[in-house]
Amino acid sequence: MSIIDVQNLTKIYPVAIKKPGFKGTLTHFFRRTYREIKAVQNVSFQIQPEEIVGFLGANGAGKTTTLKMLTGLIHPSQGQVRVANHIPFRRQPQFLRQTSLVMGQKQQLLWDLPALDSLRINAAVYNISDQVFKQRLTELATMLAIEDKLNQPVRKLSLGERMKAELLAALLHHPKVLFLDEPTLGLDVNAQVAVREFLQEYNQRYGATILLTSHYMADITALCDRVLLIHQGQLIYDGSLDRLLERYSPCREVKIELAQPIPAEKLADFGEIEAIAGQxxxxxxxxxxLTATIAHILAKLPIQDLSVKDPPIxxxxxxxxxxxxVA
Incomplete structure (x- = not known):
């Protein structure tokens, strides 16, 4: 049974139209007219328990609006959605105990207090006993390698440390479903890797279902076998990431280093030359x-090094x- 079931989900925002000038201002004040913005249009998908699914789209494509409907922050205009067998916008306590939303550009921790104080508040909100709180705090802080930072004021933490503390706060109640909106936004490479490794381990250890949006494709390739692509509010692809790459990247890049320079005209038989820089x-x-071409290259050319990779995702x-x- 699907843990997330979305059918024809739609969100339409009315936007007021105002004409320029004094007359336009008066008309806008007394007799306002509107146009409709379709932020999300007839989106349908299902996610099974324990899946990690990437949710991709350009800025303004509808990703965050969809996540907000899935978490009950906004009411859909049309369609149906169930998460953990609940209707999100009803915001029932049992639903809230099973879900969590982490937004990379938003914070829930109190800025001037140690992160530990905010975590104690979260434990009280979710009615977590002291014993369970200490157990979960130790476990998650160890997984995130942040044990020695929790007594520092949040404002003194680095961005990476703050993101780890935000994740700890969001996961303290052990949610079944985790929605992540740009969780590695602005983090350096090492911090991004640490967050990815933690999410992978958390998914495997607790069987959590994760829906992840990110502009860093390394997050998606490291964590997600399946992706959803949304464009201008419409879902244009739902399926395997590998199948998508194979379908829309028909070529692979073969890079060789020659033992000695060879004229370009003698290399043309080995494939389409993308670039030549010295040897x-x-x-x-x-x-x-690919297999036949590599064998041909190795047999006919003086090779010092050879590598094969896909074009950048x-x-x-x-x-x-x-x-x-997606054709």
Whole structure:
């Protein structure tokens, strides 16, 4: 049974129209007119327990609006949604105990107090006993490697440490479903890796279901086998990340380092030349020809080094958003 079930979810915002000038201001004040902005349109998907799913889209595509409807922060205009067998916008206590939302650009910890004080407040809100609180605090703080930072005022923590503390606060009540909106936003590379490793471990240890939005594709490739793509409020893809990459990246990049320079015209038979820099050459090779091409290169060219990789995933996803559809 799906833990998240979304059917034809739609959110429409009325936006007031105001004409310029004094007359426009008076008309706007006494007889206001509106136009409709469709932030999310007929979105449907299901997520199974323990899945980690990436939710991708350009700025303004509808990702955060969808997450807010899934967590009950805003009411959908149309459609149905159930999360952990509850209707989110009813905000029933049992629903709130099973879900959590972490937004990378928002904070719930009190700025001038130690993080530990905010965590104690959260424990009281969720009616967590002192014994269970201490047990969970120790466990999560160890997983996040933040045990020695919890007695410092939040304002004195680094951005990475603050994000870890925010995650700890959001997970103190052991939610079944975790919604993450840009959890690594602004973090350095080491902090991003630490957050990803923690989320992977948390999912495996507690069987939590995670829906993740991120502009850092490394978050998605490290954590998610499945992705949802949303464009201008409409879901344009729901499926395997690997299948998406294979379908829209028909070539792989083969990079070689030659033992000696070879004229470009003698290299043309080995694939489409992407770039030549001294003795370093990069080819684009169709996936179906990859094995044969590498064998040909190794047999015919003086190779010092060879590597094969996919084109950057950001380029592939970016092209899909530019097209606005998945063919």
């Amino acid at each position: 370093e050459v990069r080819f684009l090779v169709p996936r179906e020809n 950001e380029e592939i996803i970016g092209r899909l958003f530019e097209a606005g559809k």
